Each structure stands twice: as structure tokens, then as C-alpha cells.
Amino acid sequence: MKNINLKKGVDIHIIEAPKFKTNLLSVYLYIPLKRETITKAALLPSVLKRGCTAYPTLKDISCHLDDMYSASASAGVRTKGDGEVLFFTSEYISDKYVGENLTIPVAEFLKEIIFSPLTENGGFNKSYTESEKINLRDAIQSLYNDKKEYAEFKCREAMFGKNGCGMFEVGYEEDLDDITPQNLYEFYTDVLNTAKVDIFVSGTANEQTINDITRILGSLFKPRDAEYILPGIKEYKRDAIQKITEDADVVQSKLCMGLICNVEPTSDEYYSLILANSIFGGTPFSKLFNNVREKLSLAYYAFSRTARFDGYMMISSGIQTENYQKAYDEIMVQFDKMINGEIEDSEINAAKNYMHNAYTAMEDSLKRMEDYWLSQTIMGTNQNISDLLNGISAVTKDDIISVMKKVKFDTIYFLKGKEAANL
């Protein structure tokens, strides 16, 4: 990846990968993740996507994208540790396959969406704002439709409260009434003027491409004092494990366990953690898969996962209500095996091979490459994939045991369905 600092707080990053048939052009605006602004941030992209001065309706936007050989356009938010990014992305076909240059029109299009939204009376278009508030309310409520996601989120919320990764990035219903076209616009103006800006160009890019994008998009952002919030360690603060049960009118119960990792996300210890997670529950050859599912037939899914910025591990499983204790006990047995070092060399090698494949395969996806480099940029680590793989290869069994010893059970959340007898 190549970086060019355009001005203070505004950078352009180039990922050259001409093997793809498409290019990706993205603008990321990084802001702190805060309870006070999370709902506004979630609402913004929906309002901006409805229309702009040049393309005032959904139909105008969509027809214009179709004309650019079905270029895609998306806008949304993604959390990154204690921050979140508001993103605008377009994927479009490279010159070679359509016989014309699409970079300029796509950059012009993003410019219109970002810088020329529909406004009135010092705010966004009222009808768009109000109808997207209704849609956001629906989206927030729809979390409950997917019981696995719901249970995992409730566990996460119980762990951290309504801050950091305990928050729901889709926003909160109770905030919606206070959002007006004016205060939302004010918030957006502030984001545009103060957020850290990262523009990514991926695919086939030459000097001309970079110059065009800099001229069209980069030039419109003013210099700013903007910095990322470095992800810190999440420390374990509980005296005893928190246990929560919620009754639900469902056939399958969901057992979620949230653990605090106590690992610095930017440190080398993170490599030990992802390997430990692969062995414990992150793969179809893991201890959880082989025992909770294959050996005891208690679940169709039983896994654990951890993410770099989050600082926590989530164990998630769908079980029959009566099997709660059996599943709970088996998960604990497998966790103890990790801590006691009952780990075969073959398991460690398998996890290393798995990670090697997973990270190498990332280079075959523009979107995943871009997200990887965005995270690296935010963390300030700027480590390429081969460095990361070297870090993973160097991990020993002792490293895995000692990192697992730092991982502590924080919250057990049980979404309790009906008992078999009552079905």
C-alpha cells in the first residue's frame, strides 16, 4: 500500500491490484464512537443516499450508477474500536473491460453525494430525514428478528454497558425524536470539517488516477487536526461472572458467553490470541466444534470469535433449552483444556495453517484488503500481511496458554426458549 498525505488530516491510500476487473474508490471519515452521536452517525448515510442536488431521488442515483456500467455505491458506518468510520464506497469496472474511464465520473458522483446533499432551511431535506428516521427505527427493532445476533448483542451490552463496543452501531430508538433535519446537518458539517479523512483507491491505479481523485475529492476537504483513538486494553473488572437469563418465545435457546481478553490489540500477543481462539472455537476443527457439536450432538453451531479492536471473545451456541447445563459444562471443560495446556501440536499447526490461508486469501478481495489497511492505518501499525504471518508463525504453545490464562469469563447470557415438553 502507498500513502500520500494530501494535507493535515487528509490522506490518500493506494492499493495496486490490477488482477481485479473492478476498482474500489472509498472515502472514510473517522469519528470517535460516542453514545451521544451514535444514532446520528447511523442515520446520516441513509439520508445522504436518498438524494443530492445533482441526483435528487433514489431513481436518479440508481439510473446514474446503471449508466456507469452498474457501478455500486454504498454508504454506512462501521465501528473500529473506540471510533467509527462513516464510509462512502463505489466499486466500478476497470477501463479495460468497458473501454472507457469510469474513475472520473465515479469520483464526481461521490463528490456530489458527500458535498452537495439536498438541504432546506439550514438542514437536510425534511421528508428524507423523517422517513429515514422511521426506517432506522425499523432497522433497530429488527435486531430481534435474528435471535443469534440479538443474544450476542445483549451479552455484549451487558459486558460493557452503553459505551465502546457495548453500543449498538445501528443506534438507539430513544434518540430519534430529538433528531431534526437541522441538528443532523449541523452534525454532518462538523464531521466533514473535523473527521480524519482517508481516501482509498484500490485496483488498477496509475498516477493520473491518483491526480484525478485528488483534484475531484481530496481538494474539497480542508486541513484539520484529527487523530485516531488508539484501541486500548479492556481490563476485567468483575468480582464474579455476571449471569443473565431472558425468556423468549423461540424454539431454540441461545447461549452466549462474553469474555474479556486483556490483550493489547496492537501488540504481538494478539497473534497468540487469534491462534488460541482458532483452536478453542474459531474453526470447524476446534475444540468447541468437535466436542459440543460433533461428540455430544448438543448444537448445530458452537463457536467462539474475537476481533482485533474489540478486546473481547464471544462464545455462541444454539441449543435445546434442557441442555443448558450440559453445554455450559462442556464449554468450560474445553476452556480449561486450553488453560491447562491440553493442546496438541497438530492443533497448533492446523490453526497456523488456517490463519495463513485466511490472511493470504484476503489479497483476493479488494474490500477485505481495504478494510485490513484501514484498520492498520487506524492502529498505526502499518504491517503488511507477510509481517503478520511471520508474527503468527512465531507463536508457541506457551504463548497460547499464557494468553488464554488472561482471558476471563465476564458475562453469561442465556436467551431461554421453550422447553421441549411445551413445544
Added chain:
Amino acid sequence: MNIIKTVNSELCEEMQYVVHKSGLKVYVFPKKGFSKYYAIYGTEYGSLNNAFTVPGEKEMITVPDGIAHYLEHKLFEEEDGSNAFDRFAETGASSNAFTSFDMTAYLFACTDKFYENLEILLDFVNKPYFTEENVAKEQGIIGQEIKMYDDEPEWRVFFNTLCAMFHENPVKIDIAGTVESILHITPEVLYKCYNTFYNPSNMALVMVGDININEALKCVDKYVSADRSLGEIKRYTPTEPSSRVQEYIEENLTVSQPMFRIGFKDNQPDMSGDELLKKEIATEIILESLFGKSSDLYLELYESGLINATFGTEADIQKQYGYTLLGGESSNPKKVYEIIKDKIDYYIKNGIPESSFERAKKVLVSQDIKLFNNLEAMGNAFIRSIINGQNPLEYREVVRSVTYSDVMNRLKTHFDTSNCVLSVVKSPNTEI
């Protein structure tokens, strides 16, 4: 064996193809410069095929619902009690499998040791090992899989639509079966299904990546024997009346907003190859031009708040079944249903605008170019085309060959507003 190579110079893509002496169709789509390799090995056998004649026998048998999917799970089992996932673990590949209405497929992706992984794939799929004990063990796992789907409103609203459309076609039966039906699955009946449908001439192996087809064929030789060709497969397909079963179907589940699907059943069965593909493309063009984001109708429904960003369309048009669905979330699904029916009747009478037709074709060709960015998506789409008797590199040619009158004919025959259905899932206390 004669390896046939074809090149699409517009796309800069190549296809290599051979029929192995066992009857297995073997394809390679070379992708130089990519780190990944992908292989998908599938049989034209899915949840639909619940009645058939075992080769060499006379009587037709009917097997328990959900057995194709059960078989997919059990093939991973190895004789020593381990499973194929453990073998892929040694090489670092990620593997998986899926069962659909008319296909079961096993797959892996890796960045290293491709031929070693290919051998594992070919080995475990060609080496069934079913015992009373290991078959019984799977009931708990699949039972939980079924129950997980019972709680998923998206899945329920989808399957209910099929039940409202189809009288006899087994497409209306849940792919995994029921907690009750899977109790009747035994090793004996699993072997019957396996021996009938896991016949090389009923299967295809599709590989994507920087792969040498001759090396891959050496692996095939090792695990797929030429004398495995088991003769003709006799599938029993019930006759499906063209009418719908019921116009409206509803289920109560706790959901934030009512979910709906509008379904149109395909009443022009028994097509394959380019004829089938043209029918599918004509359907896609209609969906894109009448209900896509560039359409007047989408704008009207969205701006009136009747639909939100969850609205989408889907056409699943195959040899043994076909349907088109439109849906998403709405506070008033019945109103959306009426508006959509009116709009279809309007376009049947007045014709689809020529400009929308042209735009939709351009969109389909552009989407086809993008497909070649993703090795897994290529493999999954192409094994489907191959089973249907289509050439994956010629999709754009077929799109270009679809005429305006093909599309208008398809609109009149398939989008029959007196034979469509509405399926709704809503919360028990919600009135719609």
C-alpha cells in the same frame, strides 16, 4: 481424454473442460495472479429427489424428507471416527458443503497444497461410511439446525411462499426435513441415495485458480473409478398443476415489522441449456426494469414508506422447479401486493419501456464482469450453469440474444397476477 479450451477475449477469461472416463465433468477456470484456489464438487441431487428407482432395481422408492441434506452431513464422517474437517485442518484449507433443492455440493478454498486438498475432497465424497451409531449421532445436530430455521422469520416467510404456490412439487418441502422425518433415516437408505445419485456421470467438479487440469485429472483418476458409472437415474417428478394452492398465507412469529414475499410460480418446466437461461435472463430483465432501484415503482413504494431498503427480488429458475419472489419488510404488505399486481397488469398492457429494457441488459452484462473477481462466487455460479447445461463464459452472449418480445412474452406468461401468492410473517399482536 480430450481437453477442450475456450477463451472469452472480451472478459480475458478461459475455460478448460473434459469429461473424465467415469463420466464426471471436470472444469478448470484458470485465474493467474490470485492467491486462492477453489474447488466445488457437486451432484445433481437435492431435497427434491425424494422418489426414485435405485439402479438395478425395479420398484420406485420414496425416502424420508431431508435425506439429501442428512447425507451431506454424514459424508464428512470417516471410518476411524474422525471427520473430513480434521483432514483439511492439516492443510489449512477451509471446507464446507451445502444442499439445495436440486444439488448437493462439497467445496474447499485454500492458498496452498491445492492438489493435496483436492485429493481429500475426492476421497471423502467417494467414500461413504454410514453406521447405525454415526447416523443416530447426527440427529441431535441436524435437529438443532432445523430448530434454528424454525425461529428464523426470513426462512419461514420464504418457505410458506413455496407452500402457497406448489401443490405437488417437492420444492415445497423444507430442505433439512423435519425433526420427525429425519428419525426415519437409516444407513441402508442413505446408501441407496448415495449409490443412485453420487454417480460420476451425475456430478461435476469445478476448479477455479491457477490450476493445471492434467494434475487435477491425476487426482480424479485416483479416487473416481471408471466403472462407477451406475446407469440411468430414474427420478420421479410429480405433475404440478399450474394453479396456485392458495393466494394468501400467514404465520405468526415475533418480528419487528411484517415480512412478506410475493411469489410467481414458473409454469414452463422441462427446459435446460440456453433455453432455460434465456427464460431466467428474461425474468431478471423484468425484475430489474420494473422493480429495480432505477424503476418508477421502487421509488413510489419507497417514498410512500411502504417498503424500505430490505426490499429485493429473486428469480430461481431451474430444470426441476422455478419461481420468482419479491419482498422485504412492510407495515402494509397487502397494499404493496395490490400495487405491484396493478403495475404488472399495466406493463402487460402497455409494454415495458424500451429504455428500461436496454438498461437492464447492460446491468446484467456488467454484473457478469464483476463475478470474475471472486473465485468462490465463480465456482458456485458455474457449477450451477454446468448442471443446467450452460456455458459460463457465454452468459453475456445469451443476454444479448434476449429480445424485447422474449421479455414481453415472459411477462405475460410468468407474471400472472391471477395466479400469484402473498406470504406474510407478522407478530401475533400486529394487525395488517
